[in-house]
Amino acid sequence: MNLMYSCKKVAELLLLSQDEPLGILQRAKLKTHLLLCGNCRIFDAQLHTIRDLVKDPDLLDDSIAEHHRQPKK
Amino acid sequence: MMTAEIESMPPPSGHAAEQLRSAEFAELRPRLIRHARLLVLDTSVAEDMVQETLLTVFEQRQQHSGAANLRTWATAILKNKVADWYRSPKRTRVVSIEVDAPDSGDPLDNLYTAQGEHAAPVQVWQQPDAALERQQLKQVLDQCVERLATLQATVFMMREWLGFEANEVALRLGISAENCRMLLHRSRLSLRGCLQVRWYGKGRA
Numbered sequence: 001m002n003l004m005y006s007c008k009k010v011a012e013l014l015l016l017s018q019d020e021p022l023g024i025l026q027r028a029k030l031k032t033h034l035l036l037c038g039n040c041r042i043f044d045a046q047l048h049t050i051r052d053l054v055k056d057p058d059l060l061d062d063s064i065a066e067h068h069r070q071p072k073k
Numbered sequence: 074m075m076t077a078e079i080e081s082m083p084p085p086s087g088h089a090a091e092q093l094r095s096a097e098f099a100e101l102r103p104r105l106i107r108h109a110r111l112l113v114l115d116t117s118v119a120e121d122m123v124q125e126t127l128l129t130v131f132e133q134r135q136q137h138s139g140a141a142n143l144r145t146w147a148t149a150i151l152k153n154k155v156a157d158w159y160r161s162p163k164r165t166r167v168v169s170i171e172v173d174a175p176d177s178g179d180p181l182d183n184l185y186t187a188q189g190e191h192a193a194p195v196q197v198w199q200q201p202d203a204a205l206e207r208q209q210l211k212q213v214l215d216q217c218v219e220r221l222a223t224l225q226a227t228v229f230m231m232r233e234w235l236g237f238e239a240n241e242v243a244l245r246l247g248i249s250a251e252n253c254r255m256l257l258h259r260s261r262l263s264l265r266g267c268l269q270v271r272w273y274g275k276g277r278a
Contacts, residue, residue: 006189011181015258019232019239042195049198050264053214054233 005033010040014047101144102127105151111218111230112155122158126151156235159245180262198273210272217267221260228253229260 005013010033013026022030034041105126109119130147158164186192201207218226224246231242243253 006185007191008181008185008189011184012258015261016254018261019254019257039191039195042197046195046198046265046268047261049200050214050261050268051233053211056211 005029007033007037007040010034010037011043014040014044018047018051098130098143101130101147104144105147107215107219108148108230108234109151109155111226112235113158114223114227118158122151122154126154152235156237159231159235159237180259180266184262196269196273198268210268213272214264214268217264217271220267221263225256225260225263228256229264232257 010030013022013030016022017030034044102123105123106120109123110116113119113122126147129150130143134143184192201210218229221229228242228246231237231245232239237245239253239257240250242257243250246253248256
């Protein structure tokens with residue numbers, strides 16, 4: 001059994017993990033890889049950024065309201 | 074005389090807030106339409122839902138005058154309507170399913186070498202601190218979602234915006250779990266690429 005995932009495999013699993021729970025072995029191997037690989041950690045963070053941007057319904061509204069409340073001088 | 078008295082009275086304290094609200098109300102419809110169309114493939118159904126949403130907002134806005142932002146509130150109403158529609162047993166499932174060409178290859182192939190290593194270093198995405206800049210980033214993401222293939226956009230929005238589990242997305246659209254997984258995979262990768270080019274590639278990272 002291959003102990004280390006390739007970065008591509010990690011990307012695949014990170015994408016999948018946004019929608020489905022991974023198996024315990026998959027999670028362990030993923031965690032190990034992420035510990036050692038900066039690029040994959042950044043990739044993971046990027047996926048979460050996208051999710052957070054969509055999920056945050058007040059982001060746009062609050063910023064606009066704030067913009068109106070404090071007009072630029 | 075009565076009229077003169079009324080006219081000389083200072084405007085009610087909520088006047089400015091009320092004006093802001095009517096401005097918001099005017100831009101509400103196109104925004105809701107954009108969201109609804111991404112989620113519901115049948116345009117007339119999407120427009121009906123927005124119409125109903127606006128009606129609800131209009132009828133109940135007095136009770137909500139002090140409540141959270143009009144847009145947030147209207148968006149929540151629309152979300153519920155779309156989710157209810159998808160879950161309604163009466164809904165006739167006439168979703169025209171256009172499936173991605175299966176031979177178009179995994180978009181991951183472009184990002185990794187044959188050995189499975191990153192083809193190029195991955196760029197850190199800094200989150201903008203300023204509210205206005207965050208708002209612009211969110212707008213760019215909205216545009217990126219609109220540029221996705223139709224079904225990819227719908228699947229992505231059902232999952233992320235409506236908050237359906239992946240298996241429910243597949244169920245409600247009448248597509249296989251495997252197909253749904255592939256569509257989510259591709260939509261996320263496309264959005265990542267789109268944000269990288271259209272936002273972070275412009276010296277913001």
